[in-house]
Amino acid sequence: MNRAVRAAETWNAASTWRAWAATEGGDLRGPLDVAVAAAVVLDARNTVIGWSPAAAELLGYPPDEIVGRSAEVFLSGPGPVPEGTPAATGHETRLARHRDGHSIPVETAVCDLAGGGTAARILILAESERLRLWESRLAMLDGLATQSPIGLAIYDTDLRLTWANAASGAEIGRPFEEYRGMHPDELYPDGTLVTEGYPGTLDSVMRQVLETGAPVIDAHFLGQVPSDPGRDHLWSCSYYRLQDAEGRVLGLCEDAFDITERHEAQSRLALLVEAGRSVGTSLDAVVTARELAGVAVPGFASTVEVDLAPWVLQGGEPADGWGQRSGFLRVTQAAGGAARRVVEFPPGSPQLRSLSSGGRVVVDNVLVVPLRVGDVLLGLVTFTRTGQGAVFDNGEVALADELVARAAVCIDNARRFTREHAAALTLQRDLLPQHLPRHSAVEFAHRYLPTDDVTGVGGDWFDVIPLSGARVGLVVGDVVGHGLTAAATMGRLRTTVEALAKLDMTPDELLTRLDDLVVSAPDPELAEAGDRRPGAASGTPVTGGPHPDVATGATCLYAVYDPVSGRCTTARAGHMPPAVVRTGGPCLFPELPPGPPLGLGGLPFEATDLDLPAGSLLALYTDGLVESRSRDIDEGLEILGRVLADHRDLPLEELCDRVVGTLLPGGTTVDDTALLLVRTRELDAEQVAVWELAAEAVAAGRARELVTGQLGAWDLDALAFETELVVSELVTNAVRYAEGPLQIRLIRDRTLLCEVADTGHTSPHLRYSTAEDEGGRGLFIVAQLVQRWGTRYSRSGKTIWTEQAFPDG
Structure with a gap:
């Protein structure tokens, strides 16, 4: 240890002893120091001729009892050395006898005196335990100077370095004499304090400590050291002022502990925590890749490139024809930069090596x-x-493995969601009408807003169904619940409504048949024992019917509009009434018989006729449009009526947007919402021809004459032959099998419609006649001549109708 270190060690020891001395009477001297130890002056015969107060305190003899007596009175030969006691260093362990008789282990040192006087030597005594404590403290000081991992340094009042321990010197990497006397900012020129609340430089912090005396504890300093250039280190630094016994400021002490590895470990942990919070917030693979890059750049890497297999973004599975060298889709590069381009890795590239080995690759x-x-x-x-x-x-x-593993799970979840979302959208396209056919009877527009943003489907639906006689069926319905289960139920109901509507049922009859589909009818055996299907709870009721899992509580409104009469027949099953705006009138909500929701069973449905002149506006909707958490249904209906009345002349597409924008600002809804806006039309009188005929044998010939004449007036002579055969057969059947007057009606719409009505309720059936049959071939011939034909019933009888395409298509 060089002199500078020893001098600084003495300074530091003095500072340390100042703290220890608080428990030892304020004396900073060592136990064998002649000024504080028990001192005995002996002559040449070892007779006591001098006795210090400390000796009297240690051994109990006053001077007048011991002076003149031999040293053997209080000091025996060498005593036992306690286990662990270090080898003697200029002193030996002996046993001293106290005045009261008990023994005291002491350390003794002898100093011979020269000069020829009476005094021959001085004997110094100190308690062995006290000396060992002193020596252990000195060893601790030596350890701090030479072995401690904590860097210790002492600066004077001018902030010049005067001493540094071995750990501090190892960081500098030069002999102490080369940097002794330098300022802290000269030793770490590019460093900075990163702990908030302190000045940015070491010089400023240290001057603050010297001026105020308030220590600075655990201030984090970031910088580089000559022994490890190019790498930032982080230290936990503490500073406290040094003072002598009289309180004069001598300088300050710095202790610094390199916490770089701990900080890096904490930073990595923080990066994983941030990745857990920031990566995978969206079920979108591209967004997840961008989030991974945003977390890793710039703290972990300068750039991050995420290359995905094409089928991942499509929500698919690994294709048989896809190879790892077929090209990846690069979806992100660096933080925030997003681009999609196919990349192929050149031979020898780290990426291609990773694909070949199946593991990670590190190259520089x-x-x-x-x-x-x-x-x-x-x-x-x-x-x-x-x-x-x-x-x-x-x-x-x-750390990179962990980041990528977490991102891989999120990207795979996004892939699975993409696949399921595509399936849900396909289901939606199949369940909801996406491209409704135009119709002569009405002009319409519609909107559908599902609550379930994930699947994009719900339980509300609407439909526009072409019917015979140029009529149109208008439907809106609502299934309880959201998501795919409600959507599947909605799809079955919509399909059933469409099928029943094609049978030309009246609205009340159609709802009755629909109600039969969803009404609960427990199987007697299962009702007694409960549902025994796997996963079913005990006692679960089983719904009967063709679709036993259809939920009850659905509502529906069905209306049939006839453009010939301008009349709309409506019935509802627990659904909200339509909004009606007639030309020049206010918006009304007709009082229709409510009817029970579907599935309750046993209660009737009633139909109501509404007169809707051409240009009338009809709005069919679900409760999600008018009901919300911030308003009740009545307020929503009032707003809907006001918007429809004030903007009735807008094109229907614009009016749909206006209604949705007013009632559902931002497109947000707490319930699935369906809206169908209809503007009525009427067929011109010139497009419809009606005749009343008596049910007699000559009716068929008369009907042929009337139809032929009307087709000539419409310039449809090309259809005369087929139409004559059709009308002749239908009228003949009506005369033969029905009673009362007959009505014949021709409608020139997008096709030629021919109707024959009678008072009978028996419908003819198409059949194949054998060679021996004398009749039964007429209806078969009719079916070959027309596009479609059918029968609809009314209270007064039935109507058989046919539909023929025009010659020009």
Whole structure:
């Protein structure tokens, strides 16, 4: 140890002893110091000729009892050395006898005197225990100076370095004499204090400590040291002022502990925490890749490239024809930069090596980690660093593995969601009418807003169904619940309504048949024992009917509009009434018989006729449009009526947007919402021809004459032959099998419609006649001549109708 270190050690020891002396009477001297130890002056015969007060205190003899007596009175030969006692260093362990007779282990040192006087030597005594404590403290000071990992340094009042221990010197990497006397900012010129609340430089902090005397504890300092250039280190630094016994300021002491590794470990943990919070917030693979790059850049890497297999973004599975060298889709590069382009890795590239080996590859400043879930490779993630210290160490490679593993799970979830969402959208396209056919009877527009943003489907539906006689069926319905279950139920109900409507049922009859579909009818055996299907709870009721899992509580409104009469027949099953705006009138909500929701069973449905002249506006909707948490239904209906009345002349598409924008600002809804706006039309009188005929044998010939004449007036002579045959057969059947007058009606719409009505309720059936049959071929011939034909019933009888395409198509 050189003199500078020893001098500084003495200074530091003095400072330390000042603290220890608080428990030892304020004396900073060592136990064998002649000024504080028990001192005995002996002559040449070892006779006591001098006795210090400390000796009297230690051994109990006053001077007048011991002076003149031999030293053997209080001091025997060498005593036992306690276990662990270090080897003697200029003193020996002996036993001293106290005046009261008990023995005291002491350390003795003898100093011979020269000069020829009576005094021959001085004997110094100190308690062995006190001396060992003193020596252990000195050893501790020596350990701080030479072995402690904590860097210790002492600066004078001018902030010049006067002493540094071995740990502090190792950081500098030069002999102490070369940097002794330097200021802290000269030793660490580019460093800065990163702890908030302190000045930015060491010089400022240390001057603050000297001026105020208030210590600074655990201030974090970031900088570089000559022994490790190019890498930032972080230290936890503390500073406290040094003073002598009289309180004069001597300087300050710095202790600094390098916490770089701990800080890096905490930073990695913080990065994983941030990744857990920020990566995977969206079920979108591209967004997840961008989030991974945003977390890793710039703290972990300079750039991050995420390359995904094309089928991942499509929500598919690994294709048989896809190879790892077929090209990846790069969806992100660096933080926030997003682009999609196909990349192919050149031979020898780290990415291609990773694909070949199936594992990670580290090449200088590039780290490639496979993006894998189980045995399925989703893509690659490439981390790249620039600048000095760009090599990835083992801890950073493990961190990259963890980041990529978490991102892989999120990307795989996004892939699965994309697949399921595509299936849900396909279901929606199949369940809801996406392209409704135009119709002569009405002009319409519609909107559908599902609550379930994930699947994009719900339980509300609407439909526009072409019917015979140029009529149109208008439907809106609402199934309790949301998501795919409600959507599947809605799809079955919509399909059933469409099928029943094609049978030309009246609205009340159609709702009755629909109610039969969803009404609960427990099977007697299952009702007694409960549902025994796997996963069913005990006592679960089983719904009967063709679709036993259809939920009850659905509502529906069905209306049939006839453009010939301008009349709309409406019935509802627990649904809200339509909004009606007639030309020049206010918006009304007709009082229709409510009817029970579907599935309750046993209660009737009633139909009501509404007169809707041409140009009338009809709005069919579900309760999600008018009801919300911030308003009740009555307020919503009032707003709907006001919007429809004030903007009745707008095109229906614009009016739909206006209604939805007013009642559902921002497109947000707490319930599925369906809206169908209809503007009525009427057929011109010139498009309809009606004749009343008596049910007699000559009726068929008369009907042929009337139809032929009307077709000539309409310039449809090309259809005369087929139409004559059709009308002749239908009238003949009516005369033969029905009673009362007959009505014949021709309608020139998008097709030629021919109707024959009678008072009978028996419908003819199409059949194949054998060679021996004398009749039964007429209806078969009719079916070959027309596009469609059918029968609809009314209270007064039935109507058989046919539909023929025009010659020009």
